[in-house]
Amino acid sequence: MKRLRLDRFSGQLLVARPGQCPASTPRSALRSSAVSRCTAVRHQSSQAAYQIPQDDDYYDGTDHVRFPPLEKLPPRATSLPSPPPERALQSAKLAALKARLSLPEKLPLQTLARALVDASADENAQFNNTSLAFVGQSLINYHVAEWLMCRYPRLPMEILYAAMKGYAGPTSLHQVARSWGVEHAAAPGGEVDPGLLQFSLHKPAKAIIGFGSKRAEAHGMKKYKWRHSVSNRVVFDDDFGEVIDPEAHKTELLARADTEYGNEYTRSLAEQAYATCARAVVGALYAHAGREPAKAFVKAHILSRTLDLSRLFSFKKPTRELSMLCAREDFEPPVARLLSETGRLSRTPVFVVGIFSGADKLGEAAAPSLEHARAKASMNALKSWYLYSPGENVRVPSDVLGAEDDRPWEPAYIDMGEIVGR
Amino acid sequence: MEAIVTRPAVSCCRRAVAAPGTAAPSRLLLLTTSTALPSGTRQKSTSARTRRALNIPPHPSFLDLPTTGAGKPAADGTTPARPTTDQIIFNPPSSAPSVLHTPFKFLPKSDPRRRANLASSLLAASTTLQYPSNPPTEASAAAAAAVDALPVVNPAMPTPRHHLSMADIEEMRALRAADPATHSVQALSKRFQCSKLFVLMCCQAPQEHRDKIAAEADKVKARWGPRRRQAREERGRRFEMLYRGEL
Structure with missing residues (x-):
């Protein structure tokens, strides 16, 4: 059996476990030399040497000499739950995302950065994307619903709900946001690049569960299996006809919080965060650029997707x-x-x-x-x-609001109703 | 069949069939093809013969390619067996009409396609719109006759006559309640000249009779073996899949 030759191992392994590292081996000097190389680079740079925050309250144990920050952070940036808005102007990722989506100049980068901060990352409603996402989901669901109702006027209500979910549900919005090239940070924080989507897997109880009206009798509906008709769902529940049950969500979250990464649960949290981000981008576009660009954006990114309704x-x-x-x-x-x-x-x-x-x-x-x-x-x-279907390019009511289309509105075809009650 | 018709004994049978006559020659043909095969006919009895029999040339549509493709004689006069160039052969199977093509009858009154139903070119081009309902013309009458000639899969239920009064229904209920074994659903439907569905809609047997029937059915089901049970379960599951659009 051959002797293990520790000195032939790579230096990284030895440095990673400094307590185990024999001081007599020639490679053990690697660590100090690395430090000296790093500091030398610092000294030669034209900028002043980076001042490492010496605040003991927020010191997280990072070796700042060995891992210097990539950019100059404002003081106490690491203590904030999300990046400060002024950092949005320096983020290359954010500018690239804005350019990729062809967002107008009217939409400032700071708002786009705010659209990428999930409520689970930053609880403060003035810095997270909850309000933007609410506006965005209202707009997306409105445009999808009016298009479906004018394009396929005879769809039964259940199929209409399923089609709505297929176009504007969390799963498809997650895919839309992924296709934009939005990437997420491993963990949220003030030092993270503002161009990354930020959400927390450790305190997801603050995340948005859904948008809709909660039923007072949701508990009884689950326990006693009370009837839950389709026409009832038009008034209550969310836009996809599904009951919102925050209590069930909360208990589920508490039971499964802080599990290991990469399981079904963490994936669903990521999916929700991505969907919220996509809605928030639409909301931000509406807030800064107005109705028509938001509608064009929804049409280009959400309604343009293919969904085979005959398979629903x-x-x-x-x-x-x-x-x-x-x-x-x-x-x-x-x-x-x-x-x-x-x-x-x-x-x-x-x-x-x-x-x-x-x-x-x-x-x-x-x-x-x-x-x-x-x-x-x-x-x-x-x-x-x-x-x-009355036709492929059927007019929808919001077309009349547009300035370029001044034809008078002809009433859309309305079907008399469903054949059988479900 | 190829092998059969080339034989002289059978070719005379064929002539007999071809001649206008009674049903006897056709019976003769049936006998010839099914049971009384001549002993000298070569069957696919060995794997080599089966392979040779299944070794059929490709369909002409695959060979009939333009210019330098296969099927066309090359410069030296030979016909290549397969395409020599990179070409996509698109030979789709015939398929069911798309559900996105709305049949003419389903178009609402306000639809421009219905208003323009005189544009027969549209109707001729579509596979689903071949039978315009109005205006009734000679062509549509001919189409209706053609449709009536097609065999019906399930005989349609007779149109309800509405001949039973309330007193009849009460009588039916009384009979069923008094002796459900004698006055079964079938017996009542015969007696009152109505459908079994109508009897079922009108009256319900007493609970003990229904329990007895269910127990009898369970006794029969208990005697089923695993194959029959599984076959029935799978049949039900296939129908569920069909209704979900998975078959």
Whole structure:
């Protein structure tokens, strides 16, 4: 067995454990030489030597000689929960983000920096992005909702909620913010670059849970499974029809706080922080540049995303729903007819079934059994009813507010309502 | 079939079928193809024969490529077996019509597409809009006749006649309550000339009868083996997947 030759190990390993390091080995001098090299650089620079804050109250044990700060920080910067606003002007990351998003000059960098500070990082509402995010989520949800209602006027309420969540929900806004190139700091603090998204995993109880109206009976709804109808959700709950239950969130957070990094929980916290940041950017844009740029921004970054609405549907009794639709609309009752088939007696038959109302074909589907094909064709017919669209470039009410479009407003198509109660 | 029709004995059968006649020749053909195969016909009895039989040339659409592609004779007169250039062969299967194409009947009255329904070019171009409901023309009548000729998958329920009065319904309820075993749902539907669904809508059997029926069903289910049980469960799960749009 060979002897371990400590002197051939890299110096880093030895320095990392100075107590274990044998003083007699020639490499043990590395540490002092590193220090001397570092200080020499300092002395040769044109700037004055950096004054290390000697405040004992806030000293966090950092070896400032070995790890000098990258830029000159204002006094007590490390003691602040988030970077001071004046540092926003020096951040290259922030300027790059602003340029990437083509944000107008009217939006100052300080506000953009504030949009990157989550409430879990800085509790002070004057420095975090809560207020901006509230404005932003109202705008985003308004634009998404009006576009969906004008573009797909027959969507059932549940599908509308799901589509709203698909466009403007936390998961998709998180992806939007990531696609902007927003990066997050490992931990928030005054010394962090203001161009980084800052949120805390250790005190997430201050983070925003959601925006909406809380129900007084939320506890009973969970305990006794009280009914929670769709029309009820229009008034209460959040914009995606989901119950906001802060107590449940809080207990969950307390139970899982300070776990190790990289688990499902920390990922969900990061997702929330990113979504809040994306909303806050829209809110900041509205506050400084006005309605039209904010609308264009929402259209470019959120409504431009692709969501296949036909995959959001699920049915309970499609054939019955379709007969109810035909009865309501005074169409002839639907009849399933076999359009073509192959291999009826084989292992893999294919039946193509069409649903006809009178002479009109409403839907068509192919499936390996007659029952499946009939159900699938009914579902397709119902989907083509629900996904009726007046056109691709349908006008929405907020178009009338724009200065460039002065045509008179024609009322949008309003459907009479859902076929079956859910 | 190829092998069969080349044989002289069967070719005379084919001639017999081709001649206008009664049902007898067709029965003869059936016999020939299914049971009475000649003993000399080569079957796919070995793996080598199966491989040879399955070794079919590619579809002409894959070979028929423009200019220097495959399928066209090259300079020396030979036909390359596969494309020689980097080309994307796009040969999509026929697919179901998109649900985003609204059928003509589903368009609201205010829609410009309905108002312009005389623009038959639009209707002809679309796969789903082939059967305009109005105005009724000769073409639409022909289309309706064509639709009526298609076989119906499930026979439509007869239109309700509304012939039962309140007294009849009361009588039905009394009968069902008095002796649910004799006056079953089917018996009542026959007696009152209505559907079984209507009987179920009108009256409900007493609790003990329902319990008895459920117990009988459970006894039958208890005798099922694992295969039948699993098959039924999977059938239910497949329908759930279908309704969620996953199949």
